Amino acid sequence: MTTDVAVRPAPPPGAPGGGARPRSRWSVPGGTALGVGSAVLYLSLIVLIPLAVVAWRSVDQGPGYFWRAVTTPDAWAALTLTVGASFLVALINLVMGTIIAWVLVRDRFPGKAVVDTLIDLPFALPTIVAGLVLLALYGPESPLGLNLAYSRAGVVLALLFVTLPFVVRTVQPVLLELDKEMEQAAASLGASPFQTFRRIILPNLVPAMLSGTALAFTRSIAEFGSTVLISGNLPFKTQVAAVNIFSQIEGDNTTGAAAISTVLLVVALVALVSLDLLQRWGSRRG
Amino acid sequence: MAKHGLRVIAIAYLFFLLVLPVGLIIWRTFGDGLGPFTEALTSASAVHAFQVTLTVALWAVAANTVFGIGTAILLVRHSFPGKRLLNALIDLPMAVSPVVVGLALILVYGKFAPVGGLLESWGVQVIFSTPGMVLATVFVALPLVVRAVVPVLEELGDEQEQAAHTLGASPLQTFLRITLPGIRWALAYGVVLCLARSLGEYGAVAVVSGRLVDQTQTLTLFVEERFQNFDQPAAFAAATALALIAVITLLLTKLLRPKG
Numbered sequence: 223m224t225t226d227v228a229v230r231p232a233p234p235p236g237a238p239g240g241g242a243r244p245r246s247r248w249s250v251p252g253g254t255a256l257g258v259g260s261a262v263l264y265l266s267l268i269v270l271i272p273l274a275v276v277a278w279r280s281v282d283q284g285p286g287y288f289w290r291a292v293t294t295p296d297a298w299a300a301l302t303l304t305v306g307a308s309f310l311v312a313l314i315n316l317v318m319g320t321i322i323a324w325v326l327v328r329d330r331f332p333g334k335a336v337v338d339t340l341i342d343l344p345f346a347l348p349t350i351v352a353g354l355v356l357l358a359l360y361g362p363e364s365p366l367g368l369n370l371a372y373s374r375a376g377v378v379l380a381l382l383f384v385t386l387p388f389v390v391r392t393v394q395p396v397l398l399e400l401d402k403e404m405e406q407a408a409a410s411l412g413a414s415p416f417q418t419f420r421r422i423i424l425p426n427l428v429p430a431m432l433s434g435t436a437l438a439f440t441r442s443i444a445e446f447g448s449t450v451l452i453s454g455n456l457p458f459k460t461q462v463a464a465v466n467i468f469s470q471i472e473g474d475n476t477t478g479a480a481a482i483s484t485v486l487l488v489v490a491l492v493a494l495v496s497l498d499l500l501q502r503w504g505s506r507r508g
Numbered sequence: 509m510a511k512h513g514l515r516v517i518a519i520a521y522l523f524f525l526l527v528l529p530v531g532l533i534i535w536r537t538f539g540d541g542l543g544p545f546t547e548a549l550t551s552a553s554a555v556h557a558f559q560v561t562l563t564v565a566l567w568a569v570a571a572n573t574v575f576g577i578g579t580a581i582l583l584v585r586h587s588f589p590g591k592r593l594l595n596a597l598i599d600l601p602m603a604v605s606p607v608v609v610g611l612a613l614i615l616v617y618g619k620f621a622p623v624g625g626l627l628e629s630w631g632v633q634v635i636f637s638t639p640g641m642v643l644a645t646v647f648v649a650l651p652l653v654v655r656a657v658v659p660v661l662e663e664l665g666d667e668q669e670q671a672a673h674t675l676g677a678s679p680l681q682t683f684l685r686i687t688l689p690g691i692r693w694a695l696a697y698g699v700v701l702c703l704a705r706s707l708g709e710y711g712a713v714a715v716v717s718g719r720l721v722d723q724t725q726t727l728t729l730f731v732e733e734r735f736q737n738f739d740q741p742a743a744f745a746a747a748t749a750l751a752l753i754a755v756i757t758l759l760l761t762k763l764l765r766p767k768g
Contacts, residue, residue, distance in 0.1 A: 253679070254586045261579045261594065264571075268647050269601055272612030279615055318521050325518040337519070339762055340526060346754035346761075347530075348708030349606075350728045351747045354735060355529040358536060358744075365532070383525055444605035446711035447728075451735065464607045464711065471611055471715055480615070483608040490603035 273487065280480040291481035296457040300466035301485060307374065307462070308442035311381040315438040319389020320431055326390070327397040344386045349447025352383050357452050372454035377462060380448040385441050389434035396430040429504025436497040440490050530751060537741075537748040548745035556722050557730040557746075563638060564713070564726060565706035568645035572702050576653025577695065581687070583654070584661040585669075601650045609647045610715020613640060636718035641726070644712035649705040656698025657691050664690045697764040704757035708750060 281288050291297065326338055344352065356379055361371040370376035400423065408418045446464035453460035455469070463486055470479035537545055548554060582588070583595055601609070617624040617634040624634055634640040668690075672682045688695075710728040717724035721733060727746055735743035 254582070254588055257578055257582045257586070258588050258594070261575065261582060264575050265594075265597060268643055269650065270597065272616045273600075273604065275615045276608065276612045318518075321514055322518045322522065325515050329515050331515060337522065339758060340522065342758055342761070343526060343530070343754065346704055346708075346757045348710055348728050348750050348754070350710040350731050351708070351750045351754075354731060354743060354747045355533045355751075358533050359529040379525075386525065440603050444603065444608070446605060446607045450732065464605045467605070467607045467611065468715065471607070471614070476611065476615060479611050483605070483611055486605050486608060494603050
């Protein structure tokens with residue numbers, strides 16, 4: 223049972239002092255309003271207003287200016303590289319993430335628990351450390367003799383590192399819950415392992431696989447820290463959108479930076495909305 | 509047989525993408541013993557970077573913990589117009605590039621922005637200073653505590669809270685005696701995640717701090733700056749220190765994760 227539903231959201235948190243003390247029920251009078259007000263204020267001051275100002279700044283000199291800022295050769299190159307690399311990274315994650323989740327759930331081998339714990343390391347490791355670590359192994363002093371520094375392959379590698387857990391961690395729980403009886407039934411009816419996988423297992427995994435992939439894509443679009451060192455920040459070649467924004471801020475071109483930021487925000491929002499639709503689709507099927 | 513094939517593929521991928529790179533940096537750091545490591549981390553700049561990192565992270569974690577508990581209780585125990593919207597907006601920071609976070613804060617709290625200018629006239633400098641770095645860190649770590657607490661609060665139900673209330677407990681007493689003990693492990697899990705994210709934030713802090721050596725330089729900025737200045741031992745040592753923090757976080761979250 224909750225109370226105080228009739229209050230509008232987002233009154234300034236100072237308001238209740240002189241304001242009404244409605245019927246006292248079992249929660250603090252006006253408590254919900256005060257709480258919602260504070261939460262909305264906190265969110266607004268730190269997240270919503272600043273992001274709105276970025277969007278506003280990107281268009282306040284007219285759509286023509288916005289368009290020119292986004293299509294300057296270096297910005298456009300950075301945006302296309304970012305989107306292209308993110309698609310590739312999402313695709314590799316889709317395949318490798320599913321394989322890793324499969325191995326972690328269905329396979330048995332010594333050290334599996336350690337491997338399972340390691341999957342989350344990219345989330346715990348600071349992005350700049352991720353970049354440094356990759357540069358140590360795949361940079362100019364590579365002990366493997368494999369130098370990917372300052373190349374697009376290096377950018378993809380960095381993005382693969384930071385996005386590793388997404389697909390694994392969305393597919394794994396679904397795979398764990400999957401009823402093995404269906405597979406056994408299929409096998410006993412003469413289905414080959416491949417048929418069982420394609421007809422029984424895969425359809426159950428697809429929603430989770432896709433939502434993990436969408437998360438990996440969103441993260442790749444936004445990624446900054448891990449690509450800084452290994453990409454060498456070469457415009458037209460290895461500079462991703464976030465790094466391009468960073469150099470525009472450093473050059474005091476905040477309007478240009480805001481325009482590209484807005485593009486990234488829109489792409490991320492589109493990806494998240496699709497993800498939400500995917501999850502609804504998945505839960506309807508499940 | 510096919511099973512083994514997949515196992516080999518999965519482990520090889522993880523080995524070359526994750527284990528080998530991280531292992532190499534640790535090996536490089538400790539290759540000449542502990543001496544260079546401690547030496548690099550006890551230089552004045554490194555110690556200062558440690559202090560800045562801790563100050564910023566502690567403020568950010570404190571703010572997000574209070575916000576996280578409060579918002580989780582609102583979302584689970586109360587109903588109000590706009591609840592779904594608030595719920596959706598909390599995840600927004602996850603989708604925003606760290607650099608965009610920095611830019612957004614500069615455009616509002618910078619010296620030449622209306623709000624920032626006003627604060628400046630009151631003697632509060634936000635951007636290129638600690639408050640701005642705290643704001644940036646709060647932004648990027650904002651959803652973590654809320655998302656850790658919400659599911660546990662939902663599972664807990666409010667029967668005990670109602671019982672406490674009918675027995676005459678004040679809301680504060682109910683919170684301290686019933687709600688808080690019920691969510692403590694989830695809360696600890698969220699706080700650990702939040703702390704790790706705060707200690708490791710790079711992009712947003714790089715933008716709002718101005719990267720002033722020995723002033724606003726955090727540990728992650730120290731790693732980058734040392735590396736760019738060809739001081740590899742210091743960069744590797746600090747990176748290893750951060751990696752160790754990450755590993756500790758990982759083990760802690762493994763212990764605390766609600767229902768493994």
